[in-house]
Amino acid sequence: MNAADDKTIVKEYFNSTGFDRWRRIYGDGEVNKVQLDIRNGHQQTVDKVIGWLKADENLAGLSICDAGCGVGSLSIPLAEAGAKIYASDISEKMVEEGKQRASQTLANPENLTFAVQDLETLSGSYHTVICLDVLIHYPQEKADAMISHLCSLAQSRLILSFAPKTCALTILKKIGSFFPGPSKATRAYLHREADVVKILEKNGFVVQRESMTRTRFYFSRLLEANRK
């Protein structure tokens, strides 16, 4: 499968069965045990990012691009905390849901702008660019191009997460435990951390904070890279 096919499939998935599945996982209604595990793991990743940004004590007014924002799980709390967020996603349905959630919960909606956009067509300049749990949908070569593009938008730092290619995960993926359930319609790509760090460095960024979230079915390596 080539990278263009990956993108078309991902977009269609997140506008159809994937939308229904992930909207529930990223919500607070009843879900099955596997989905609950993924929900909890993802929330840990979101909480870590919010914790890092709050620890810097400069969140108010900070310009942030949330590329592949999903239903706004990160964008909404960051906007609430005072940051100026440009949130975009390739899936119209995810963006629609994000807008609806923001309108129901956000007291300061002027802090959050949503757009339907492929992250590779994003332009502009933001203090911080964030891309959580998106690269898993793309092979390394495509992920490299995406990371390079995101670096070009970031004045100061890029925060991204990916599923790390470790022996344990490779085996799990092989036996089909990764992204289990009948609606797993997209491929899940694992990435070697060394490859991700290499492309960040090639773009003039150096990793300064890192974290790993690991639950039974959710694995996400989180890196914060700053411009050198």
Ligand SMILES: C[S@@+](CC[C@H](N)C(=O)[O-])C[C@H]1O[C@@H](n2cnc3c(N)ncnc32)[C@H](O)[C@@H]1O
């Ligand atoms: C697993 S979800 C993660 C959503 C969000 N970042 C979060 O952590 O809550 C992956 C999201 O990436 C989006 N996505 C995939 N490829 C994309 C692309 N090329 N440009 C923008 N968004 C993309 C999907 O539509 C989906 O909403």
